[in-house]
Amino acid sequence: MLHKKTKLAAVLIFLIAGTGSLFAQSLEETVALHGQAIDMIWLILSAALVFFMQAGFAMVETGLTRAKNSANVLMKNLMDFSVGSIAFWAIGWALMYGADALGLIGTDAFFLHYNAEGLAAYGAGSMSDIYRDWMFQVVFAGTASTIVSGAMAERTRFASYLIYSVFITALIYPVSGHWVWGGGWLSSLGFHDFAGSTVVHSVGGWAALAGAIVLGARKGKYIRTPEGIKVKAIPGHNLPIAALGVFILWFGWYGFNAGSTLSGSDLSIGHIAVTTTLAAGAGSVGAMIFSWILYKKPDPSMSLNGALAGLVGITAGTWVIGPGSSIVVGFIAGILVILSVEFIDKVLHVDDPVGAISVHGVCGAWGTLAVGLFANGVNDSSIVGLFFGGGLRQLGVQALGIISAFAWSFGTALILFLIIRYTVGLRVSEEEELKGLDISEHSIESYSGFQIFSNM
Template sequence: MEYSAVSTIWIMVGTVLIFFMQAGFAMLETGMTRVKNAGNIAMKNLVDYCIGSVTFWLIGFGIMYGGDGAVLGKIKGVAMESVYGGGMLPDGIPFWAFLIFQTVFAATAATIVSGAMAARTKFAAYCIYSLMISLVIYPISGHWIWGDGWLAQLGFHDLAGSTVVHMVGGAAAFAGAWMLGPRIGKYSRSGKSKKIPGHSMPLSVLGIFILWFGWFGFNGSSVLPLTGDTVSLVGKVFCNTNLSAAAGAVTAMCISWAWKKKPDIAMTLNGALAGLVSITAGADVISTPLAVLVGIVSGAIVVGGMHFIENVVKIDDPVGAIAAHGFGGLWGTVAVGLFSDGTATKTKGLLLGGGGYQCGIQILGGIVVFLYVFAASALLFKIVQKTIGLRVSAEDEMDGLDISEHGFSNTYTEVLSSDGISAPMMNVPKIDGKAFDSTENAENLNISKVVIIARKNKLDALLHAMNDINVTGVTITDVTGYGIQKGNNDKYYRSSDADLNLLPKVKVEVIVSTVPVSRVVETAEKVLYSGNYGDGKIFVYDVKNVVKVRTGEVGREALIDESK
């Protein structure tokens, strides 16, 4: 084969851009989760790429491109031209350039799942998933479409992976999030969804910009070889990619603005992402005006899809991966069957007078791939769940996966949200001072401040216990620190023992005047005790005076509701 320098350089540039998308996914997902899991989510994005690169080279490439079987390729050995030949290569492209190009696509499919399963997945379990999706799951469906399998033979069209990459990731994310269950505190006892905001929207915005930048390589470098008319086609693909993303972002922003009375940042970001995902299948065969329409519809789909997943199906997806990649990928796949100009498909799209064949093939392929990946992923996660376990313990989840999975403590704190509070305290009963005997009332002559340092996973039980004894007001602060053991529970950093280790804790402060201090302390001790290091501390202080700013009341009167 005579190699083309231009085409080879082009595919290498695209490879680098797609590789850089890993950083975009890491930033997007890290920003949309809580800071106590920031290191863990970034680590997952790194490791799934590393594991995927090796396993795809060892076996995955053979399954995907090692022959022209209708269902599977043939594994002949590790991916080398001397083993597999060059029958699968685009004109003018060397084998090694094609291999690394396909590797970064496989890694993209794997990394989509990390966000949907964030904040509660065992790291070892995620590593097993990363191994299997690049080893078997992705290559099988990839062979059907890009490896001249049965869908390709029927005329299924997917330029750069709305189905092959993104819907595969979205379906696996659906299975994983479903089997994991929601994060602690995501749903109230009545089943109502509660907001758990990410710790850094600017970080997520940076992630989207990186993804958008990388997507020009994702779609553009899929146009091969880069000769003659394809040079002009690359420009069209770039424009379609950009316009669909922009239209998706604006649509999602406007819908969320009209619905929630505020332009939602996270929803707008997912609108842009859904626009990118949706145009990926047909950026080469859809006209620019229709690409805008594809983006508009994708923006609406991601808003409705995220609401459906979170509030109807009640699956907790912290970053919206299922809606953006799964639903967006399916829409992009069908859009080819509706709007194709016929230049790279068997017929024109249904709405352009080409009949229903292409649309039917696109729908068939999208549904079959989604069901296959969902079933295969669910089976994989079930096996992992029954063996090493899929989800971390409640205590580890509340402490954060950075420390529980990696032994790394954050040196800065996040704003406390509803972390661990499964049901807010409502309709607090009025205090009846006569409920206590005279001995207890003698203790109540003074105003005291009780400060409780506790594990985060005990916060829910502690608040309800305080409510039960009529402690009607609390101040909660997210803190880090260490005690006598200096926070050192066999933790290390970069293979070195940590002399001092800041542990994430919660500080609960209450001012008591009517409820006996002894009762508050005793109740807190019962809730917090486990017998292990790190159960916490309780501090009791005398309070000289209290002033209620609104009324000017002082002393105990300032702590008692005026309606009593």
């Protein structure tokens, strides 16, 4: 009898132990599934916020240009993402995140085609992970592309602009992006660009510089006189729309920066949101104060661009720079954007109607360099800037990344725009520019029923 009881006790212990093991395994799987779900929701939500930035760009560019070109600006912003998303699906993603070749370029996953080995090499459990990551990355590609639209506004042929949109999202942006985010040579050196001050913004800004140079200035912008070149201001037609665009961009930037944690359970999201907010505010304040000193009045358009400058400036270091330093980074960006706009317009005589080169190219470079100055080891103890005892190495690597991105983006965009110029043509005729691109390129008026006078 005692032997039977012993056997029964052993069986019960075995069953209880087995159930506990199964329960533990089930709990572990449930926690993992919930973690994956949180990450999926966070990245898709962040992607939606970044996508909404396209509306912000459209409003800023429309407001800061003339009424007769509004529909053309809107069409370019629409097509930047529409054409660009297809190009990034077919080619761009593969060049940026495909299997690395010599640290320079990705070599597989064209058209998002993955086999089991490819998924394992990428670190994905299934195609759901790939689709999630692609969705988050394509909106960044769209942002890089649409930066150029404002700098080339009011005189670019629409068909020619579409050619550019395909090339930047299929080739220019993904290749330099691979160097940093795809496991390429810059990332192996320790270059840090958390959310894209250089990878996205400077690449777009330097491409904008190339486009504006090849395209030439708007008619009447620079007038030759015996005393020299006179610079004529060509005001935008709707400052309230531009202001709305800035607030939309600021809102979307929380997806841009905080979403770059790539995980909804990463507790540094709060830190990133704070540094993003403080830098944007400081950028606007810095631009307001400096414009007040320079122009004797606080300039609204410069103050708006100052907020964007602060946002661009903090994007690289938002994860590794403290709140106090983020204010310094943003404030300097707000001053720098005005100095850059003045220099590009009045010294270089490059016509950039919305200040895109200054906001994204110059302030993107500043923000990238700021990592090597202000990073304090928060969230990553290996990234420490000069002002916090990190020495010159990080600063040097950041500078190398800035120069490399400039050489690649400006160089390839310059070649692209020159080819377009001397083949299909890049610029509309003087008569078409006078009428406005809404009529000449799209046969429509943005403000039907209102008489729009040209301002040449």
